[in-house]
Amino acid sequence: MQTMLTQQSEIENNNTFAFQQAVVIGSGIAGLTMARVLADYVAKVTIIERDHRPAEEGIQDRTGVPQAHHPHNLQPQGQQILERLFPGMTEELVAARAVRLGEPDDVAFHFEGSWHTAPTNGRHAAVSCSRSLLEQTIYQRICTHPRIEILHGYEVAGLYAQKDGHRVGGVSLRPRTGAAGGQMMLDGDLVVDASGRRSRAPQWLTELGFQPPEEWHIDALVGYASRLYKRPDNFDQDWQMLYIRPTPPDGTRGGIIVPMEDNQWHVALIGVAGDYPPTNEADFLTFARSLPVPHLYETIKNAEPLSRIHGFRRADNRLRRYDRLPRTLEGFLVSGDAVYALNPLYAQGMTLALLACQALGNVLAKHPGRTNDDVAGLAQAFQKRLSKMTESHWRLATQTDWQWDATSVDDNTETLLA
Numbered sequence: 024m025q026t027m028l029t030q031q032s033e034i035e036n037n038n039t040f041a042f043q044q045a046v047v048i049g050s051g052i053a054g055l056t057m058a059r060v061l062a063d064y065v066a067k068v069t070i071i072e073r074d075h076r077p078a079e080e081g082i083q084d085r086t087g088v089p090q091a092h093h094p095h096n097l098q099p100q101g102q103q104i105l106e107r108l109f110p111g112m113t114e115e116l117v118a119a120r121a122v123r124l125g126e127p128d129d130v131a132f133h134f135e136g137s138w139h140t141a142p143t144n145g146r147h148a149a150v151s152c153s154r155s156l157l158e159q160t161i162y163q164r165i166c167t168h169p170r171i172e173i174l175h176g177y178e179v180a181g182l183y184a185q186k187d188g189h190r191v192g193g194v195s196l197r198p199r200t201g202a203a204g205g206q207m208m209l210d211g212d213l214v215v216d217a218s219g220r221r222s223r224a225p226q227w228l229t230e231l232g233f234q235p236p237e238e239w240h241i242d243a244l245v246g247y248a249s250r251l252y253k254r255p256d257n258f259d260q261d262w263q264m265l266y267i268r269p270t271p272p273d274g275t276r277g278g279i280i281v282p283m284e285d286n287q288w289h290v291a292l293i294g295v296a297g298d299y300p301p302t303n304e305a306d307f308l309t310f311a312r313s314l315p316v317p318h319l320y321e322t323i324k325n326a327e328p329l330s331r332i333h334g335f336r337r338a339d340n341r342l343r344r345y346d347r348l349p350r351t352l353e354g355f356l357v358s359g360d361a362v363y364a365l366n367p368l369y370a371q372g373m374t375l376a377l378l379a380c381q382a383l384g385n386v387l388a389k390h391p392g393r394t395n396d397d398v399a400g401l402a403q404a405f406q407k408r409l410s411k412m413t414e415s416h417w418r419l420a421t422q423t424d425w426q427w428d429a430t431s432v433d434d435n436t437e438t439l440l441a
């Protein structure tokens with residue numbers, strides 16, 4: 024290690040806060056929003072993000088979040104938590120030309136052979152936009168927070184423990200191409216892993232002599248093929264968002280049209296049980312025409328495409344049971360897709376990341392050590408609370424996926440579910 028990036032002495036010692044420094048790994052939806060909650064309890068929060076962010080402001084799809092090329096719909100529950108964390112966020116998104124979905128008719132939802140009313144947000148309108156606009160809007164709020172900093176272009180390579188071996192001490196990080204310096208260390212009283220589906224936290228824990236979490240894995244062999252379209256000026260349907268969800272055990276095809284900023288539609292074709300949608304021009308509309316109802320095909324067949332077609336196939340359900348670890352690295356928390364990566368068919372990922380913020384807020388507010396810098400029990404309390412709050416979401420995804428014959432479950436998960 025060449026440099027100690029941040030010494031405790033460099034941090035403004037503020038007696039109002041029990042914890043001096045927190046590190047958050049990843050600046051996706053989970054990382055940004057967890058940082059916001061931590062900043063109420065910690066003097067300084069540093070987010071480490073391996074992607075560079077372009078110098079000019081703007082909505083960019085980053086390489087670290089390939090799922091941003093696919094439609095994202097934030098559930099009403101997630102929208103409400105977001106609004107509580109960042110008051111005024113809903114109106115800010117609408118001002119950035121996101122689409123308000125306030126009425127039940129705004130969403131046409133087809134599954135199990137009939138049309139259904141989608142849940143709405145009661146008096147709070149849900150808004151629909153690209154994942155990139157949502158992340159960028161949260162990011163801009165975080166950038167103005169006086170106790171949060173973001174370090175771009177650095178990748179976390181591992182964790183280190185304090186001398187007692189029980190409590191997290193911080194993270195080691197290395198610059199990616201273009202960032203300055205060699206391998207470095209960054210201290211943290213609390214470290215949150217929000218590095219997404221490909222989180223390496225299980226390996227990091229193993230390297231420190233801790234047992235990695237049990238991993239449950241259920242794969243309905245889901246694929247997405249998505250592209251942007253211009254919403255035609257003469258579009259005259261009642262709905263703004265259309266979702267045709269594949270119905271097990273025989274229905275393997277579906278699709279979604281999500282309205283987004285700038286009068287665009289994000290359209291995805293969805294295939295389950297290995298019936299992956301095509302990513303070539305010639306077959307895209309043919310697949311769209313084969314869906315159980317014609318609405319999506321009829322809507323896009325003459326619309327103007329604005330992007331190439333992007334494919335995605337790593338969309339299995341994977342749950343890491345950090346709530347069941349026999350021994351916890353004190354002060355080390357895991358959130359977002361790094362814990363729960365669900366089949367996107369059920370549009371729950373971002374809402375789970377926001378539920379984790381609610382869990383963290385609850386746990387920090389009640390934690391006895393919050394006045395004396397004692398993290399003992401905090402990580403376990405958080406993971407258990409998160410597990411309780413998100414159990415029904417995991418069940419919804421996996422019990423439906425289970426009904427396709429092609430769904431695979433690894434031996435470990437099958438034993439645990441039995």
Ligand SMILES: Cc1cc2nc3c(=O)[nH]c(=O)nc-3n(C[C@H](O)[C@H](O)[C@H](O)COP(=O)(O)OP(=O)(O)OC[C@H]3O[C@@H](n4cnc5c(N)ncnc54)[C@H](O)[C@@H]3O)c2cc1C
Pocket residue numbers: 048049050051052053054071072073074086087088090093094095096097098177178179180217218219220247335337338358359360361367369370371372373374376
């Ligand atoms: C096709 C598809 C469609 C989806 N549709 C929906 C939807 O409609 N609604 C919904 O709620 N969810 C949806 N999701 C799920 C949603 O994208 C995720 O749940 C959500 O983005 C998770 O956010 P996250 O912050 O946990 O992880 P990510 O968004 O993956 O962010 C992780 C961040 O960590 C960074 N990172 C990774 N490793 C390191 C490291 N070692 N050091 C530093 N930085 C690191 C990455 O660059 C990235 O910025 C969909 C997912 C897919 C794949």
